[in-house]
Amino acid sequence: MAVLERGVTFVLGGARSGKSSFAEGLIESSGKEAIYLATGRAWDDEMSARIDHHKARRGVLWTTVEEPLDLVSALEVHAAVGTAVLVDCLTLWVTNLMMAERDVMAETARFAAALPHLKGAVVCVSNEVGLGIVPENRMARDFRDHAGRLHQAVAGAAATVYFVAAGLPLKMKG
Amino acid sequence: MAVLERGVTFVLGGARSGKSSFAEGLIESSGKEAIYLATGRAWDDEMSARIDHHKARRGVLWTTVEEPLDLVSALEVHAAVGTAVLVDCLTLWVTNLMMAERDVMAETARFAAALPHLKGAVVCVSNEVGLGIVPENRMARDFRDHAGRLHQAVAGAAATVYFVAAGLPLKMKG
Amino acid sequence: MAVLERGVTFVLGGARSGKSSFAEGLIESSGKEAIYLATGRAWDDEMSARIDHHKARRGVLWTTVEEPLDLVSALEVHAAVGTAVLVDCLTLWVTNLMMAERDVMAETARFAAALPHLKGAVVCVSNEVGLGIVPENRMARDFRDHAGRLHQAVAGAAATVYFVAAGLPLKMKG
Numbered sequence: 021m022a023v024l025e026r027g028v029t030f031v032l033g034g035a036r037s038g039k040s041s042f043a044e045g046l047i048e049s050s051g052k053e054a055i056y057l058a059t060g061r062a063w064d065d066e067m068s069a070r071i072d073h074h075k076a077r078r079g080v081l082w083t084t085v086e087e088p089l090d091l092v093s094a095l096e097v098h099a100a101v102g103t104a105v106l107v108d109c110l111t112l113w114v115t116n117l118m119m120a121e122r123d124v125m126a127e128t129a130r131f132a133a134a135l136p137h138l139k140g141a142v143v144c145v146s147n148e149v150g151l152g153i154v155p156e157n158r159m160a161r162d163f164r165d166h167a168g169r170l171h172q173a174v175a176g177a178a179a180t181v182y183f184v185a186a187g188l189p190l191k192m193k194g
Numbered sequence: 195m196a197v198l199e200r201g202v203t204f205v206l207g208g209a210r211s212g213k214s215s216f217a218e219g220l221i222e223s224s225g226k227e228a229i230y231l232a233t234g235r236a237w238d239d240e241m242s243a244r245i246d247h248h249k250a251r252r253g254v255l256w257t258t259v260e261e262p263l264d265l266v267s268a269l270e271v272h273a274a275v276g277t278a279v280l281v282d283c284l285t286l287w288v289t290n291l292m293m294a295e296r297d298v299m300a301e302t303a304r305f306a307a308a309l310p311h312l313k314g315a316v317v318c319v320s321n322e323v324g325l326g327i328v329p330e331n332r333m334a335r336d337f338r339d340h341a342g343r344l345h346q347a348v349a350g351a352a353a354t355v356y357f358v359a360a361g362l363p364l365k366m367k368g
Numbered sequence: 369m370a371v372l373e374r375g376v377t378f379v380l381g382g383a384r385s386g387k388s389s390f391a392e393g394l395i396e397s398s399g400k401e402a403i404y405l406a407t408g409r410a411w412d413d414e415m416s417a418r419i420d421h422h423k424a425r426r427g428v429l430w431t432t433v434e435e436p437l438d439l440v441s442a443l444e445v446h447a448a449v450g451t452a453v454l455v456d457c458l459t460l461w462v463t464n465l466m467m468a469e470r471d472v473m474a475e476t477a478r479f480a481a482a483l484p485h486l487k488g489a490v491v492c493v494s495n496e497v498g499l500g501i502v503p504e505n506r507m508a509r510d511f512r513d514h515a516g517r518l519h520q521a522v523a524g525a526a527a528t529v530y531f532v533a534a535g536l537p538l539k540m541k542g
Contacts (some may be wrong), residue, residue: 032534034324034499036342148533150382151208152326152500153508160327168384175534183533185322185357186206186349188366192536208498210516325382326500334501359496359531360380360523362540 022189024050024104027179028135029143031189032171034151038187043106043143048081052104052141056084057094059113088116092134099140110146110174114166118159124166132173144174148183196363198224198278201353202309203317205363206345208325212361217280217317222255226278226315230258231268233287262290266308273314284320284348288340292333298340306347318348322357370537372398372452375527376483377491379537380519382499386535391454391491396429400452400489404432405442407461436464440482447488458494458522462514466507472514480521492522496531 024046031046033039047054075084087094091113099105107113117124135142150168155161175181180194198220205220207213221228249258261268265287273279281287291298309316324342329335349355354368372394379394381387395402423432435442439461447453455461465472483490498516503509523529528542 030534034322034342035328036324036339036346038342038346148325148382149327150325150384151496151498153497153503153512154383155327164327165384168382168386171533172384172386172535175536181534181536183538185345185366186204186355187346188349188355190357190364190366190538192533192538208496208516209502210498210513210520212516212520322499323501324499329501338501359519359540360378360529361520362523362529364531364538364540 021049022046022182022191024052024141024143025180025194026141028138028174028177029141029180029182030171030174030178031143031145031182031184032148032175033184034148037184039145039147039184040108042182042184042187042189043108043145046143047104047106047141050104050141053102054082055098055103055105056082057091057098057105057107058084058086059088059091059107059109059116060086088113089120089122092131095134095138095142099138099142101139103140105140105142106145107142108145110144110170111149111167114163114170118163118166125169128166128170129173132170132177135174135177144178146171146174195223196220196356196365198226198315198317199354199368200315202312202348202351203315203354203356204345204348204352205317205319205356205358206322206349207358208322211358213319213321213358214282216356216358216361216363217282217319220317221278221280221315224278224315227276228256229272229277229279230256231265231272231279231281232258232260233262233265233281233283233290234260262287263294263296266305269308269312269316273312273316275313277314279314279316280319281316282319284318284344285323285341288337288344292337292340299343302340302344303347306344306351309348309351318352320345320348369397370394370530370539372400372489372491373528373542374489376486376522376525377489377528377530378519378522378526379491379493379530379532380496380523381532382496385532387493387495387532388456390530390532390535390537391456391493394491395452395454395489398452398489401450402430403446403451403453404430405439405446405453405455406432406434407436407439407455407457407464408434436461437468437470440479443482443486443490447486447490449487451488453488453490454493455490456493458492458518459497459515462511462518466511466514473517476514476518477521480518480525483522483525492526494519494522
């Protein structure tokens, strides 16, 4: 049974791989005060249904914070001693940064640099998106590049890294 | 060398990853009566060529059964004591269920629930499809969600799970 | 810390997974004469930027050879005793073969057959592209099939195989 380690844990997996459930289980079994830092906004019904599904699954012991853009500030506030923050998910954050025309390279680099200095336990969840055919449109390719670079930086800063497929975790680091 | 374990084995991998060959090898080395339960119908020349390719590779000791929709019934008939059934593949079955406008959530849940009660050895092969860019069309996203949920349920019910890449198996469970 | 093994090493990973950096690190830590065998041509600005990025990262101790099509001949010339050749990457080579209307099945089979007979160390890098949704256009499906078959053949011929995700290597063989 996987347990929550000190510092930053990075959980990478595909769509519907069970990565969020796995990350939630890590935090729930830690006994720490659990904070769900959601990067998702309810853009449309489909996204809204996903957020509701996530909320229903998490139960009542979690505090939910929504922050689509300024993840570093949100983490500096919420990742206090004794808390465990679930950041779900990084790829959606990258999308939000692109939509808001932020400097994605700078913001993601700042995020990765801030991770080792946080006081509480942090579990970052993200979607691996680079294992299919090269997308035909340029924005999707840029997104894929940003996500991949961010994943490398977060994995480098994390103490523990899991790859999740079909609900099963594979420890890649730690 | 991987060997066929008791109960259900789940083999997950990408397109042309060698997952079917690996699964066939598991069954052939077991010495059991081998049954190929194909979910594929020859919709077009391309699919037909794939099925022929699979048939040629399997050789003469296999019995082939085609069942595009009612996998549970087919398994209850064929997964008898002393047999080893290769179900190839689950993602195609999900496609068939969607095409036939079946209740995919209910049918896939019923399938996963039936797996632990089968009498013979069963090897389920499926395509991981959730590691690329989010598809632009809704049906492809639904398909990806159905497949991912099914993979989690089958992995949960299986005694042994392999992820296959470039023909090489990585044991995720068992 | 991973080290360069004798014979052929195969490094498979997604887009922006850090696979090329990992492969370069293997070669640089080996102390051998390092040769970068690039299959990429600067088709457009985007590709050109990627090649420049790769060149900047590699530093001055590498010799760069560009060969978009005849990889076997190039390897027979450059993979001499005492050298370590980085072939980056195989999926781009498959694209080049398809564009040039070569017999991809024959050329890739010849490549895999030649690998065990090379005199120097060789590290082949390639993109896993088979873990997303089935592409809608036929050429992309053909490409995916060619790449997957080639990956199986190269993994079979290699002494060592790594799967790289988020910059972290997972040893699959060796």
